[in-house]
Amino acid sequence: MNQLPFLPFTKPNIDEATIAAVGDVLRSGWITTGPKCQQLESALSELFGGRPVRCFANGTATMEVALRVAGIGPGDEVITTPISWVSTANVILTVGAKPVFVDIDLSTRNLNLELVKAAITPATKAIMPVYLSGLPVDIDQLYEIADHYQLRVIEDAAQALGSHWQGNLIGSSHQHRSDLVSFSFQANKNMTSIEGGCLVMNHADEANLAQRLRLQGVTRTGLDGMEVDVLGGKHNMTDVNAVIGIHQLAQLSEFMVKRKALVKHYFQLFEQSKLIEYGVILPIADMHHSNWHMFQVLLPIEQLKTRHQNRSTVMQALKDQGIGTGAHYPIITDFKLYKNLGYQSTNTPVAQQVGQAILTLPLFPLMTNQDVERVVHSLENVFAQFH
Numbered sequence: 001m002n003q004l005p006f007l008p009f010t011k012p013n014i015d016e017a018t019i020a021a022v023g024d025v026l027r028s029g030w031i032t033t034g035p036k037c038q039q040l041e042s043a044l045s046e047l048f049g050g051r052p053v054r055c056f057a058n059g060t061a062t063m064e065v066a067l068r069v070a071g072i073g074p075g076d077e078v079i080t081t082p083i084s085w086v087s088t089a090n091v092i093l094t095v096g097a098k099p100v101f102v103d104i105d106l107s108t109r110n111l112n113l114e115l116v117k118a119a120i121t122p123a124t125k126a127i128m129p130v131y132l133s134g135l136p137v138d139i140d141q142l143y144e145i146a147d148h149y150q151l152r153v154i155e156d157a158a159q160a161l162g163s164h165w166q167g168n169l170i171g172s173s174h175q176h177r178s179d180l181v182s183f184s185f186q187a188n189k190n191m192t193s194i195e196g197g198c199l200v201m202n203h204a205d206e207a208n209l210a211q212r213l214r215l216q217g218v219t220r221t222g223l224d225g226m227e228v229d230v231l232g233g234k235h236n237m238t239d240v241n242a243v244i245g246i247h248q249l250a251q252l253s254e255f256m257v258k259r260k261a262l263v264k265h266y267f268q269l270f271e272q273s274k275l276i277e278y279g280v281i282l283p284i285a286d287m288h289h290s291n292w293h294m295f296q297v298l299l300p301i302e303q304l305k306t307r308h309q310n311r312s313t314v315m316q317a318l319k320d321q322g323i324g325t326g327a328h329y330p331i332i333t334d335f336k337l338y339k340n341l342g343y344q345s346t347n348t349p350v351a352q353q354v355g356q357a358i359l360t361l362p363l364f365p366l367m368t369n370q371d372v373e374r375v376v377h378s379l380e381n382v383f384a385q386f387h
């Protein structure tokens with residue numbers, strides 16, 4: 001029926017030079033963690049103003065190591081958001097600590113920092129903010145709270161590589177405070193190594209510990225010296241993944257320029273459309289801080305309900321028109337694992353609402369303005385149909 005090819009909500013952008021470089025690594029005789037991983041770490045460290053960086057097998061492992069580097073474990077509470085990829089909360093449980101979910105702000109869809117203050121107890125050890133779709137929280141306010149209560153910050157910046165706070169790159173600490181910052185290079189992120197992640201740290205001691213935690217706690221000396229002084233995991237990044245990351249990192253700014261141009265087109269078209277009238281809510285039109293990892297709208301769920309529709313029927317109707325979408329994310333506290341631990345989504349009503357209403361529209365550098373037009377027109381058709 002539909003002549004146009006299916007438009008997914010995201011798609012990686014891997015060029016031929018990257019594919020050739022993977023072949024070179026495979027032929028080199030050194031395919032696991034080695035020179036390419038070190039090269040990627042150096043390039044990232046340079047990007048972040050010389051701060052120490054270590055790479056890991058994925059963003060989840062990166063966050064787990066970050067928590068361990070910060071010394072967080074049983075008896076400790078970590079404040080975080082219930083609107084994230086579930087791994088944010090899972091890693092807190094993995095290290096034996098307790099996730100404390102604080103409600104989000106309706107417009108930023110990130111942690112409400114005023115509510116964070118109210119959730120701090122003597123057991124609180126860290127705040128773990130998530131920069132949903134690449135929009136950071138108010139970094140000044142975040143660190144003001146952290147410093148005042150002497151808390152660690154583990155920034156889940158999985159989606160925020162290339163994002164800024166007031167002109168300063170997230171992960172660097174040139175003009176603003178920055179503690180531990182975790183990024184992901186999973187296939188859908190703005191830059192990918194297929195799977196992978198990196199942690200930006202404060203000093204060499206932390207980097208050393210992170211490196212041991214990455215590989216069974218092992219330190220090697222000389223030709224045959226080996227020591228294990230801490231329980232580490234198997235979280236190292238292979239050189240095959242690293243070389244993809246090196247090539248992607250070189251294209252990151254170019255990717256971001258394309259994302260921003262597409263986002264501007266989205267805003268123009270939405271403003272001319274009837275979608276706002278139908279009750280669709282746009283993200284904050286931030287062109288300074290966000291790297292635009294995703295373009296996410298909120299659907300008018302209550303209005304849709306009166307017409308026996310919901311997010312799923314909207315997604316299906318869009319899919320029928322060849323448009324892929326996503327739901328990032330359902331509220332974590334509604335998952336059985338978390339319900340069984342006693343969490344209740346009613347304690348975070350804004351997150352509950354956003355978890356049901358949020359819809360990710362297609363956005364990736366290979367898209368064209370025509371694709372954006374297709375998405376907005378299809379969404380208009382769906383709402384006209386549902387009206």
Ligand SMILES: *Cc1c(COP(=O)(O)O)cnc(C)c1O
Pocket residue numbers: 058059060061084085087088130131156158159184185186195196197
């Ligand atoms: C992708 C992502 C992660 C996890 O990264 P992986 O590399 O998939 O393990 C964590 N938090 C957020 C917000 C993410 O988007």
